Amino acid sequence: MQVALVYNLKKEETEFAESNSQPSSQNISSDVSTQVQVSPNDDTYAEWDTIETITAVRDALALFHSVEMIEADENAFHKLQSLRPDIVFNIAEGRYGVSREAHIPAMLEFLNIPYTGSDALTLATCLDKARTKEILSYHSIPTSKFFVIHSLDELQKISEHHHSFPLMVKPLYEGSSKGIFNTSFVQTQEELFTQIEKILSSYNEPALVEKFLPGKEFTVALLGNGNTTQVLPIVEIKFDSLPDGVNPIYSFEAKWIWDQAKNPLNIFECPAKISPALQISIEKLCLNTYNTLRCKDWSRIDVRLDEHGIPHIIEINPLPGILPNPEENSCYPKAARVAGIQYNEMINRVLNAACKRYGLNQ
DSSP states (O other), X not given: OEEEEEEOBOOSSEEEEEOSSOOOSSOXXXXXXXXXXXXXXXXXXXXXXXXXXXXXXXXXXXXXXXXXXXXXXXXXXXXXXXHOOSEEEEOOOOSSSTTGGGHHHHHHHHHTOOBSSOOHHHHHHHHSHHHHHHHHHHTTOOBOOEEEESSHHHHHHHHTSOOOSOEEEEETTOOTTTTOOGGGEEOSHHHHHHHHHHHHHHTXXXXXXXXXXXXXXXXXXXXXXXXXXXXXXXXXXXXGGSOTTOXXXXXXXXXXXXXXXXXXXXXXXXXXXXXXXXXXXXXXXXXXXXXXXXXXXXEEEEEEEOTTSOEEEEEEESSOOOOOOTTSOOHHHHHHXXXXXXXXXXXXXHHHHXXXXXXXXX
């Protein structure tokens, strides 16, 4: 089959500017023309993929298929329209707007081109943390209590109602721990005000304020569709591996600054050492969430225990991070490896799940 890999190239230590040439399936970095220094604390491109990840996905798909590379930029629609691949392997996170993860799927639906992963509606919904929590609450799926602040004037009204500290403050429409820093864990009204003000000004979007769940945290990778959906081994996030004195949250610093390939944190334990009863409870919760939000082919779901040890959904990631290097902490590939699924097989299982949904012969 002809498979188009649609992606966003991450700007890490350097910001890559496009040249007029399109990266070929042989050399994805051939379009690098200029470099501008970016602060390591800048989370602008945290959701996008590295050259190493994009190349690894391409190489995995190329074991069985012809692969074409398409960057998810302003030219993507016309390139897809011209190429009309048999199917698209979509890992594009998008750049602008609250529905950015839905842009490529919406284009593909318009062009009637099959693609991997969740549809535009699910991707847009899951990026909106409040809408996601409202749907979960409607279906009696546990998630922490929350409120949304659109302006600092609203905060004064909210403060008149009862809410207990500590709280978590997050941007409403971000992923990959964007906007979730060590200081996002707040214990006073002053800290709450400061964090909300930072999100409103820095991200130009509302702030989600959640009750902090004090128990253990887990992340769960799912693969497949319907009755054949596989729950991969549960990953526990070990907060005792973080630097002394920091808050017990999986923050941007923990994910992208303190945890480096050359000096990785021992932050993930997979499979999680938990009781069989808790494992079953978490797996059922995640399967229910996956199906309720109509996820397709794959997703990663974050779970945290409350003060009574009851698992709650924190977030759904229909476009999970998939760093290929086993030395780097990336939960979905780590869970897959523990299940005996190596990286190339993992990528092709996602593709095969999508092909089966569409009734495509490979």
